[in-house]
Structures are given as structure tokens and as C-alpha cells.
Amino acid sequence: MASDVISTDRVEEANVYSAAGDKLGSIDDLMIDKVSGQVCYTALEFGGFLGIGTDRYPIPWSMLKYDVAVDGYVVPLDKTQLEGAPRYSSDAVPDYDDIYRSSVDKYYGL
Amino acid sequence: MASDVISTDRVEEANVYSAAGDKLGSIDDLMIDKVSGQVCYTALEFGGFLGIGTDRYPIPWSMLKYDVAVDGYVVPLDKTQLEGAPRYSSDAVPDYDDIYRSSVDKYYGL
Numbered sequence: 337m338a339s340d341v342i343s344t345d346r347v348e349e350a351n352v353y354s355a356a357g358d359k360l361g362s363i364d365d366l367m368i369d370k371v372s373g374q375v376c377y378t379a380l381e382f383g384g385f386l387g388i389g390t391d392r393y394p395i396p397w398s399m400l401k402y403d404v405a406v407d408g409y410v411v412p413l414d415k416t417q418l419e420g421a422p423r424y425s426s427d428a429v430p431d432y433d434d435i436y437r438s439s440v441d442k443y444y445g446l
Numbered sequence: 447m448a449s450d451v452i453s454t455d456r457v458e459e460a461n462v463y464s465a466a467g468d469k470l471g472s473i474d475d476l477m478i479d480k481v482s483g484q485v486c487y488t489a490l491e492f493g494g495f496l497g498i499g500t501d502r503y504p505i506p507w508s509m510l511k512y513d514v515a516v517d518g519y520v521v522p523l524d525k526t527q528l529e530g531a532p533r534y535s536s537d538a539v540p541d542y543d544d545i546y547r548s549s550v551d552k553y554y555g556l
Contacts, residue, residue, distance in 0.1 A: 341486045341542040344454045344476045366454045368476075368485065371512045375483030376451045402481045432451040 351408035352380055352400070360411070360418060364392055367432050377432065377440065378409075382418055391423040394432070394440045461518035462490055462510070470521070470528060474502055477542050487542065487550065488519075492528055501533040504542070504550045 350363045361382035366375050378400060379392040400409040413421075422440050430436050460473045471492035476485050488510060489502040510519040523531075532550050540546050 340480050341477050341547065342480050343489075343539070344458075344478050344485075347478060347480055348454075350480075366478075366483075367451050368454050368457060370450050370452050370457055370460075373476075373485030373507045373510075375454075375478065375485075379453075397483045400483075429453070437451065 351406065352378075352395075353403070353406055353408055353410050354414045355410060355412055356414065357406075358415065360413065360415065361390075361393075363409070364426070365429075367394070376437070379429075380418075381426075382423075390426065392426055392429070393418055393421050393423045396441060396444055396446055398446065399444060461516070462488075462505075463513070463516055463518055463520050464524045465520060465522055466524065467516075468525065470523065470525065471500075471503075473519070474536070475539075477504070486547070489539075490528075491536075492533075500536065502536055502539070503528055503531050503533045506551060506554055506556055508556065509554060 344366055347366060348363050352360050352362060354360055361380050363378045364381040365379035367377040367379065368375050375397045377394045377396055380395050381390045382393050383390055395411060399411050399413070401411075403410045422443055424430055454476055457476060458473050462470050462473060464470055471490050473488045474491040475489035477487040477489065478485050485507045487504045487506055490505050491500045492503050493500055505521060509521050509523070511521075513520045532553055534540055
């Protein structure tokens with residue numbers, strides 16, 4: 337493992353940017369395959385005001401690219417695409433079962 | 447991804463058992479490769495009394511096997527082996543750099 341190995345708590349503070357450099361939000365949670373230990377999705381905190389009323393947007397991990405220049409992650413998405421994306425309230429986290437994951441993957445063309 | 451996909455917060459509550467079925471402790475933190483999203487080590491909370499004075503023991507993720515029967519993880523270790531293992535205080539988490547990781551891997555024969 338050549339990359340930085342850090343606590344998931346620190347990854348969960350990371351900012352997420354569009355390719356154009358706009359800050360979209362931050363990683364609120366990491367969804368992990370509990371057997372393999374591989375992150376599968378992040379729950380992106382996007383929208384809202386001062387943390388109030390922000391929903392969580394599941395993003396397939398494969399879409400995130402770590403960018404050392406911003407010490408954060410870049411996704412090939414913009415705000416308009418996110419506004420139409422699957423999301424849930426922070427107090428109503430769904431079960432990330434096969435059906436749910438397939439629906440998220442389908443939205444993102446994966 | 448066929449396995450359960452869950453929040454890292456839930457993985458961090460999981461118990462860790464020896465092969466003989468003794469509860470060794472619980473997962474306190476997950477150390478992740480921030481580029482690949484793969485968990486590399488867990489910080490096992492072991493020892494102490496009622497959560498007071500417990501150190502953290504880095505365990506290579508490859509040593510943990512999820513066991514549905516106990517809804518937790520099993521490691522090929524016992525308490526005696528852990529008592530001699532690398533550890534750190536919960537308020538003095540080291541940088542998991544190449545040198546540190548190599549020292550942990552070496553202790554566990556990896």
C-alpha cells in the first residue's frame with residue numbers, strides 16, 4: 337500500500353469538488369463492504385445551509401479521485417447533476433442492499 | 447459486491463474474537479488507504495477496564511475474518527499474543543507511514 341493510510345474519521349472530513357474546482361460538499365460517511373473492507377460508496381453531504389437540512393447523496397467510490405492539490409476528492413459531477421441524484425435524509429439512512437446499490441449505480445451510468 | 451455494505455460507523459462497533467471464541471475487544475477505528483478506499487488496518491480496543499486505559503492495537507485487516515455466527519470478526523490471535531503486540535495510547539495515534547506499517551506487519555509475520 338503506497339498511499340497514505342489514515343483513519344476513516346479523517347477521510348470523512350474531506351471535501352469533494354467538481355472537475356471545474358467547485359466545492360460540492362464533504363464526505364459524511366463511508367459505506368464499506370464489511371467482509372472485504374473496501375469502500376463502496378460515500379455519503380456526500382451536499383446542499384443545505386450551515387449544515388442544516390443537508391441530505392446525503394450516495395456516490396459510488398469509483399467516481400471519487402483523490403487530488404493532492406486540493407487534499408480532497410474530485411468527482412465528474414456538477415451541482416446540477418447532483419440536484420437530480422438519489423439522496424436521503426441524514427436521519428433516514430437506507431439499507432445499502434443490492435437493489436438500492438443498483439439504483440444508485442444506474443443513475444451514475446455504472 | 448455481494449456482501450453487506452454498511453457504514454464504517456457500524457464496523458467500528460464490531461467485536462473481535464479469538465479462534466477459540468474469546469472476545470478480545472472491539473474495533474475502535476479503521477485505517478484506510480485514502481486513494482484506493484481499502485481498509486488496511488483496524489485499531490483494536492483491547493484491555494483496560496470499562497473503557498478506561500485501553501490502548502489501541504493495530505491489526506492488519508487481512509487477519510480479520512468476518513463471522514456471521516458472531517456478527518463480528520475473528521483473528522488468529524489470543525490474549526497472550528496481543529499482550530506483546532504493537533500498541534499505542536488512544537490519545538497518541540501514530541502516523542501509519544511505511545515504517546510503522548512495516549513494523550506492525552513484521553510482528554504479525556506478514
